[in-house]
Amino acid sequence: MTSPSPPITSPTFAPPQIAAEHHDDGTIILSSTTTVGPHHDHLAHTLRAHAERIPDTVLLSVPDGRQRRELTYGQAREQADSAGQRLLDLGAGPARPVMLLSGNGREHLVLTLACYTAGIPAVPVSVAYSLSSADHHQLRAMVELVRPGVVFADDGDAYGPAIDAVLDAAAETPTIVTARRPFRVGPTFGELVATVPGPELGRAYAGLSGDTIAKILFTSGSTGVPKGVLTTQRMLSSNQQMMRQVWPFLAEEPPVLVDWLPWSHTFGGSHNVNMVLTNGGTLHIDAGRPAPGLFEHTVDALRTIAPTVYVNVPAGYAMLVPYLERDAAFARQFFSRLRLLFYAAAALPQTLWDRLERLVERHAPRPVPFTSSWGTTETAPAATSAHWTGARCGCIGVPLPGVTLKLVPDSGKREIRIAGPTITPGYLDRPDATAVAFDEDGFYRTGDAVVFVDENDPNQGLMFDGRIAEDFKLATGTWVSVATVRGNLISAARVLTDAVIAGHDRSEVTALAWVNQAEARALCDTDNDVPIDHPVLRAHLERVLADLATHAGSAGRIERLLLCSEPPDLDAGEITDKGYINQRVVLERRSSDVEDLYAGEAGPRVIHRDAVRR
Missing domain, CATH: 3.40.50.12780 (ANL, N-terminal domain)
Structure with missing residues (x-):
């Protein structure tokens, strides 16, 4: 400890x-x-200052089986300089960013710091666009917009289909860099950090300012192509x-x-x-x-x-x-x-x-x-x-x-x-x-x-x-404050991790929600995960809906609740970059669940407010 x-x-x-x-x-x-x-003025300066003052302090540790691999500030600066030089050699630059397809890790951080040092925009892309997509249409659109000079994927096998999509979509072929199992041709991450920094890197570093683009971050989007937010060093x-x-x-x-x-x-x-x-x-x-x-x-x-x-x-x-x-x-x-x-x-x-x-x-x-x-x-x-x-x-x-x-x-x-x-x-x-x-x-x-x-x-x-755009009117013309209704439900239920409120142009308010298994196990007195149709869980939530209804009008009364088995997906945009549930995306991605809430004969997953009176 x-x-x-x-x-x-x-x-x-x-x-x-x-x-x-x-x-x-x-x-x-x-x-x-x-x-x-x-x-x-820029984070590359910050890295170098720490590398001189506290070179042996651990900047990052990464789980590796029972152990952790560590990266110190001194190592991070040295590897960022080497990789920055090689990225410039490979044709990356202010107009040809480095696209990072992989998740959090040592290589990801070093390459980001290398981009900061060499004045190259880093473009981290959610792994869902690479690993959870059948056609990679979003990734292709990002590649067309960004025009990367270098694309990094930590595993050439796992990211193979995504890399193929990148190469197919790119007007100018980028260099592919991998950390493990090299992808056909192209350098490995190890080769990048073995490069000797030269004068090109020195000139690039000297040209950095607060206006230098540090990153391009894509906002969550359920339709169309997510926008690339220009993020400066300042x-x-x-x-x-x-x-x-x-x-x-x-x-x-x-x-x-x-x-x-x-x-x-x-x-x-x-x-x-x-x-x-x-x-x-x-x-x-x-x-x-x-x-x-x-x-x-x-x-x-x-x-x-x-x-x-x-x-x-x-x-x-x-x-x-x-x-x-x-x-x-x-x-x-x-x-x-x-x-x-x-x-x-x-x-x-x-x-x-x-x-x-x-x-x-x-x-x-x-x-x-x-x-x-x-x-x-x-x-x-x-x-x-x-x-x-x-x-x-x-x-x-x-x-x-x-x-x-x-x-x-x-x-x-x-x-x-x-x-x-x-x-x-x-x-x-x-x-x-x-x-x-x-x-x-x-x-x-x-x-x-x-x-x-x-x-x-x-x-x-x-x-x-x-x-503001999430609040909606019922068919009666009554406004529903989504944040208020959602907060009341989660606080009263205790066994829910999150919820999404539905009812736009409908006669009643309903909700999709997710079970907190730790709380559900305690409620149902079991050591095993609780299925969403467990009678004790259902009875508890029926009482919660009934109790909430006694203190709310039609705009705050939840008539029916559907428990989702698939958790909200951050990579798919169901959780926003600000950390809260994205109503619009969830309702669009789970439209069939919403229809179940309003079906004449609701299925077994739907919990009714008035069930306690039946």
Whole structure:
């Protein structure tokens, strides 16, 4: 087990200092009165600074059987320089990016750092587009848009069909690089990191600036081609400086993360990796994720590595809490070095928050606050943070230093729009989409809604109020607030990890939902996974729906619930880059399940609110 850290004297949070400006049309401008402090212009500079100061500190560890393979800062800088030189030799450059098809790993990180050093955009692509697609149409479209000079896949066999699709779609043939089982022709990763850096790399490094494109990240999309978000070095480096200012303990205690979130998404790849890199910390890759059969890998990692900052989506916490409640030794290990618990978006149910608080009181050696932030792929990603002790569950906080929020009345809600150094310059080769994304004052339109915790005190922060486009009207004309209905259901049910609300232009509200097996096993008093048709589980959920109906009108009453056996798929876009469930994608991908909810004779998977009266 990891030994506890020495005492920390720096505060966890810096107090917020927010100014609010009210306009006659109802628009409110929020900004921090704290300016952004000095920081490196680009992350390659950050890597080199750490490689000189702490060369033997572990930057990354990767599970390898019962052991872990480690990469130090000194090794990362050396390998990034070598690989950067070879990437330039192979024809990669600002106009010919490096596309990364594989998941989180040592090679993926080294190649990303090599791209940062050589001024080449890195393009991490969700593994689902390579390994879970029959025709690879999305991957082909990405290749046509990006025009990669080099494509990396860690396993030439597993990614063979995807590589064939890349070669078929590319107007200019890219070089294929693999880590294992080389794909026909092309260098291996080992050959890249054995290259001797030359003057070309030195010139490329000297030409780096805040405006250099660091990454192109694809947003989640259910139809058409996902947009490529241009992500500059300034966006990434300034965003991390903002976080350092609101979490001042990072300067004294470099963060230790145990993390599974995919680097093809902004939460894992921009927020978490760069938090570690900027602050000289260590990232231990978690081979699991919040899904049946995989979460045990997460628990195994946490049993041996105690994080100082723990980051997860609400579904991950829902699966972790029962393990912590059952095993006091595991809970003490988990909390032994923890400074804060961080969750994405604003979807953590209140009941889960309460259980985490009880665990902290029982097992943590010091107070451990819960916090959340909010942002998008286009904002690099954090735009707000709840950086104070005692923030409410669901509070996404206040604007970070250097960020300005514009709250605009829209359909009875307030849309949150953003300006600042962390905002994307636009979408790759999509001037039409770029123009639509910004308003007349240059603020990025997010489509997300917020409400004040206290209208009279902006320092108490904002509450996430759902996606404006997700709210819908029933056939009666009554508006349904999806975020409210979903939150009430998950909090009351306890045995659900997540849910999606349906009912647009229908007469009733219904829901799709997923079972938290750890909670379901406890409910049904069994050591085995609980089938979704288990009578005890069904009876419990029938009572939950009935109880909710006693406190809600037609817009908040869930008439029927269908339990899904397939978990929400992050790689398919069912979980957004902000970490919460994507209503639109789930409803489109699972349209047959929605129809079952409204069928005249609903199938056995459907749970009825009025069943308790039958």
